[in-house]
Amino acid sequence: MAGHVQDRWYKTEAGPNGKSVKVKSERYGTGMRYRARYVGPDGSEKSKSFPDGMKRVAEKWLSAIETDMTRGQYTDPKSIQITFREYAEKWLVSKTSSPMTRKELGRRLRLHVYPVLGSRPIGTFRPEHIRDLLAVLEEKPGVGPNYTRNIFADVQSVLSAAVDDTLLSRNPCSARTVRRPKPAPYLVVPWLPAQVFAVRSALPVRYRPMVDVGAGCGPRQGEIFGLAEDAVDFEGRTLRVVRQIKHVEGHPVFALPKGGKTREAPLPDHVAASLRAHMDVFKPVEVTLPWDTPEGPLVSFRLIFTAEQGGMVWRSNFNGKEWKPALAAAGLIPEADDHGKYESAREHGMHALRHFYASALLDAGENIKAVSEYMGHADPGLTLRVYAHLMPDSRERARRAIDTVFQRLFQEDHGPQTAQ
Numbered sequence: 001m002a003g004h005v006q007d008r009w010y011k012t013e014a015g016p017n018g019k020s021v022k023v024k025s026e027r028y029g030t031g032m033r034y035r036a037r038y039v040g041p042d043g044s045e046k047s048k049s050f051p052d053g054m055k056r057v058a059e060k061w062l063s064a065i066e067t068d069m070t071r072g073q074y075t076d077p078k079s080i081q082i083t084f085r086e087y088a089e090k091w092l093v094s095k096t097s098s099p100m101t102r103k104e105l106g107r108r109l110r111l112h113v114y115p116v117l118g119s120r121p122i123g124t125f126r127p128e129h130i131r132d133l134l135a136v137l138e139e140k141p142g143v144g145p146n147y148t149r150n151i152f153a154d155v156q157s158v159l160s161a162a163v164d165d166t167l168l169s170r171n172p173c174s175a176r177t178v179r180r181p182k183p184a185p186y187l188v189v190p191w192l193p194a195q196v197f198a199v200r201s202a203l204p205v206r207y208r209p210m211v212d213v214g215a216g217c218g219p220r221q222g223e224i225f226g227l228a229e230d231a232v233d234f235e236g237r238t239l240r241v242v243r244q245i246k247h248v249e250g251h252p253v254f255a256l257p258k259g260g261k262t263r264e265a266p267l268p269d270h271v272a273a274s275l276r277a278h279m280d281v282f283k284p285v286e287v288t289l290p291w292d293t294p295e296g297p298l299v300s301f302r303l304i305f306t307a308e309q310g311g312m313v314w315r316s317n318f319n320g321k322e323w324k325p326a327l328a329a330a331g332l333i334p335e336a337d338d339h340g341k342y343e344s345a346r347e348h349g350m351h352a353l354r355h356f357y358a359s360a361l362l363d364a365g366e367n368i369k370a371v372s373e374y375m376g377h378a379d380p381g382l383t384l385r386v387y388a389h390l391m392p393d394s395r396e397r398a399r400r401a402i403d404t405v406f407q408r409l410f411q412e413d414h415g416p417q418t419a420q
């Protein structure tokens with residue numbers, strides 16, 4: 001048995017002849033008589049109390065605990081006392097040290113999950129509850145397939161942690177009857193070279209090299225804004241992507257690139273020349289910001305791209321006052337309305353330069369692993385899922401490769417004996 005049943009109405013004492021005898025305890029006749037006790041997988045003692053006359057029930061309960069442990073299906077009894085929201089809030093703090101990530105995860109849980117599952121005890125989750133959540137999300141205005149996938153992943157992560165903490169025997173999100181939301185079909189349509197250069201020409205002169213860096217090396221917008229002198233190796237013809245400028249609750253901070261990983265990308269000669277010319281005219285400016293969080297230590301870097309006033313480039317100002325007018329001038333979005341407002345243009349943000357970069361490399365025959373490394377993707381599989389449709393047809397390359405081999409063989413003079 002996993003533990004033992006204690007009778008709290010009696011205690012054992014040494015008798016007159018040295019033998020142990022049972023005598024009534026101070027608790028005799030009051031409260032729960034039996035306490036079933038056992039040591040859980042985490043090494044701590046667990047217990048449950050039962051009234052008089054239910055010793056057999058207590059023993060059966062302990063036996064069931066032992067069976068669950070043997071089968072790997074054990075759950076801590078306190079799991080029915082902790083709600084999903086209570087557990088998720090603790091999980092959120094330990095999930096990541098990034099305030100931005102915590103904020104976004106917490107927002108999704110608060111808006112879309114807690115109203116449906118927040119009050120449910122963590123140990124009572126079943127596949128039907130996940131199916132109910134997905135049904136609610138499917139009918140919810142403004143929640144698309146991709147966003148639903150993110151919410152589902154959040155819930156799955158919370159419940160996976162609950163399984164690890166023995167509050168749940170298995171994750172209901174992994175049940176066969178729970179269908180993981182499928183992403184909305186979307187194919188990246190990269191800009192044509194003419195479109196890249198049209199946008200570049202429409203930007204103010206001080207911002208045009210941003211397009212060269214984005215389209216020629218593939219960094220994200222925040223990584224371009226955070227590009228400093230120390231990240232450009234002209235002699236080694238390498239661009240080091242080592243930091244970004246991101247905004248945490250409206251406050252700009254320096255931070256590591258997305259995913260917390262630095263990387264290097266080849267620096268094409270054209271991009272290097274553009275950066276040299278830019279830095280000759282617009283000298284790098286030292287900018288000081290907190291590191292990673294608004295409360296973080298102050299750090300300073302000499303930024304290559306700065307605003308006209310001399311400080312960092314603010315994303316909102318740049319997107320609204322510089323980027324969108326350039327898109328409109330290039331014919332990618334309509335002109336501003338009578339109030340000076342432009343339409344939303346998510347597919348034509350600066351991220352479009354990364355798509356162009358990836359498409360150009362793949363079209364030139366660069367392998368997917370190298371493209372993934374240059375772009376800072378988590379793994380080549382992500383790069384493949386996003387850009388597979390842009391990869392050139394390999395059949396013609398296969399034909400050329402084999403034809404080249406055969407042509408070389410047939411051009412050699414083997415002689416009739418070798419042919420036989």
